[in-house]
Amino acid sequence: MLAIVTPQEMGAIDAAAPEPVDVLIDRAGAAVARAALDLLGGAYGRRVVVLAGKGNNGADGRAAAARLEARGVRCQVLDAADLPASIGPVDLVIDAAYGTGFRGTFAAPDLVAGTPVLAVDIPSGVAGLTGEASGRPLRADRTITFAALKPGLLLADGPGLAGEVEVADIGLDVSGARTHLVEPWDVGAWLPERPRSTHKWKAAVWLVAGSPGMTGAAHLAAAAAQRSGAGYVRLSVPGGGHHVDAPVEVVVVPLEAAWWDAELIDGEERFGSLAVGPGLGTGVATAAAVRATVAGTSTPVVVDGDGLRALGDGAASAVGRRTTERPDVVLTPHDGEFEALAGHPPVADRFAAARDLAATTGAVVLLKGPTTVVAHPDGRVLASNAGDARLATAGTGDVLTGLVAGLLAQGMAPLEAAASAALLHGAAGALAWRRGLVAGDLVDHLPAAFDHVAGG
Known part of the structure; x- marks a missing residue:
């Protein structure tokens, strides 16, 4: 994992x-x-312009210029406080004007089209904490940052302006970091081995999702749970009866249309996880059943979609009534569902937003986004930037729900299960087609994503 630290840290x-x-x-x-x-x-003979501010970022740029000149590179250092309107043809611009602590607006000079840019620590004008850009920053081809990633390289405008990001070790101790970016080999190491003696009930998922006539979300979540390695998947659509749209291998067990929580809790002890919420609807009775299920079961639970809106500002109460000793509820909100839980949208510092909601609710919170942030109530945070714009299509969140549930059922700890699911979800998208991808394609590419993280 790669450490992520705030500018203050x-x-x-x-x-x-x-x-x-x-x-x-x-x-x-x-x-x-x-x-x-x-x-x-x-x-030899290359021409480089260095934009250098008065702080340490500028000092780094000047030190680089001195080394480059010793190698025969012709360097011009420009004071960031007095930049020209434009820079003529050069072979490279090094943006060392301002670092992660910059406040204000930065207007970069115009460059000749195609001029490569190397940013030092973070592109100037991008907030180190939130990734929000102010003014007119340069779009870097590469950013070299030191010791650890900064949140601004992963959030908002940051990834689009930073280009390829390299973390350089300059001898600083970041071992105390509590926030990390998950990499594929981390997930490969966390995935549990399936012993020779295993059987289908060793990793069973019960999915409560969908509503009569609206079972697409349930189908996607069930299929993803299967592809995640669950040995047995049960699907119950409240009020849907036996004849619902489900993958052929999924066992359909009906539940009453309302007040189904007691029936569910009574049979959950054989399951490694429950997943509740996708496509359930927002009726009063359904909401009450969701709250009672989360509070009353002792099995790890994933709550998504309508289940999150059912919990609303009562999520902490429901989670707090559980009898389990460790946090084993995973909430997977997008920004609108986050607002239903927290009473306000996520703040620009999405790492802090997820961490605060996890501490408030006592649940692991997976905050969806271009960089997905997963927070534990104890303050640990894992992030994944494996996904891209292909995931912005209906039903992909339902796939993620089933994936988290399947990993939980195999015994993974909730924080690692949620972070692993986020990375695998993104990897499946990256392995699929660049255009025309639909949520079902993610399910089909999950086995290849698992092979990818396992080095297969």
Whole structure:
């Protein structure tokens, strides 16, 4: 996993370093120079312009310029406080104007089309905490950041402006970070092995989803649970009877149209997880049944879609009445469902938003987005940026629900199960078609996504 630290945390890490600042600047400058030479494809005779502010970011840029000049690169250093309106033809621009703590608006010079840009730590004008851009930042081809990722490289405008991100080790200790970006090999290491003696009930999922005539979400979630490795998937559509749209291998067990919680809880002890919510509808009786189910079962529960709106601002109460000792409820909201739970939309610092809701509800919170943020009530946060715009289509959230449920049923801890599901979900999308992808395609590509993270 890659550590993620806020600008404030990074300041404390810098202050705690045993080496003097000039040593750290020299190391950072060396890392920037190496990245610049890689982008330049050579050194002698190349022309580079460095935009350098007065802070450490500018110092890093100046240190890089000195190293590049020693290699035969012709460097011009421009003061970030007095930049020209435009920069003529050059081989590379190094953006070291302002770092993660910048406040205000940055107007970058115009560049000749096609001029490559290397950003130092973060593109100037992008907020280190939220990723929000102000003014007219340069779009970098590559960003070299130090010691750890910064939230602004993963949120809002940041990813689109940062280009390829490289984390350079300059000897700073980030071992105390509580926020990390999950990588495929992390998921591969977390996935449980299936012993030779296993059987279908070792990883069983009960999905309560859909409503009469509206079972598409239930079908997708059930199919994803199957593809996640669940040995047995039961689908109950309240009021739907036996004849519902379900994958052929799924066992359909009816539930009453309303007040079905007692019947559900009475039979849940054989299941490794429950998934509640996709397509259920928002009736009063359904909402009451969702709350009672979350409060009354001792099985790990994933709540999504209409289930989240049913919990609303009562989520903490329902989770707090559970008899289990560890957090084992996973809430998977998008921004609108987050507002139903928290009473307000997520703040721009989405890491803080998910962490605060997890602490308030006592549940693991998976906040969906271009970078998905998964927070534990104890303050740990995992993130995945594996997905892209292909996932912005109806039903993909239902696939994610089934995937989380299937991993929970196999014994994964809720935080790791939710983060793994987010990465696998994105990986399945990346393995599918660039255009025309629908949610069902994600289900079909999940086995390949599992092979991908396992090195297959």
